Amino acid sequence: MPQKFQYKDPKKQKKSYSGKKKTHTYKVQAIIHYKTQQILSLCSSRSTVHDFELFKRNLKQIPLGAFILADKGYQGIYTVYSNSLLPFKAKRRCKLDPELKRYNREINKRRIGIEPVFGSLKKFKILSERYRNRGKRLGLRFNLIAGIYNFELSKK
Template sequence: MPQKFRSKGLKKQKKSYSGKKKVHTFKVQAIIHYKTQQILSLRGCHGAIHDFKLFKRHLNQIPMGAFILVDKGYQGIDTVYSNSLLPLKAKKRGNLHSELKKYNREINKRRIGIEHVFGRLKTFKILAGRYRNRGKRLGLRFNLIAGIYNRELSKK
């Protein structure tokens, strides 16, 4: 059986390197108002940080009593923030019961509006494709695009 080891001569990877995707990535987490579809807050970080860890870091920025809809990447959110709702995951080699599938479908019907916001933001090609500019400026550019999106939304 081959042994795994590290060579001392390897260069250190940057913080933005995602071992899962084998590329340098960035992650942006958005807080979106459910009814108005406005972007309230954006938080960006390097791609190697898990979604739930990023959520816990910026937990103080969520308005008190706000109800949160999240995806399956936030398993365990109910221990940190009780006023939240997330879809249920099936066990590794099992299937969900039909009632639980209906439950997930109802949650996803409410989350689809939020996913549409991300789709509208990707009309700005700088967010849809490979980001070729400075990594430090991604947060600034994402905030500018979110501001343009909110402005266009308020005109309607």
């Protein structure tokens, strides 16, 4: 007669499981210096945390006087961190004015400069493919990779 095996603590599994994506997922949020392209801070979390919530949790890691350019997912960032800029979001069934579109374009021109940083981080295959290691070590591994990236950047 076959025996049924049940995992001892199913809640541990549920912490990182995303029902939407039907897989275990993690988030890593990076704060990158605009001009030097250095990674200043990294924050990691399980998938169930919203990006803005992750930002609020790790507010102490932001360097003093830093100016933040964020995307539209960070609505309400002014109340938490006043030294920041967000693109305007169009309301339902309404188009943005041409002035606001120009404003958004200027912000996004500056934000796009950090995308090559993520591209160069993906040369580490652990970040570009499925992460198969322990979830607890994700933050540590990401910090090590960021340190290697910053070191390589300083050698140039």
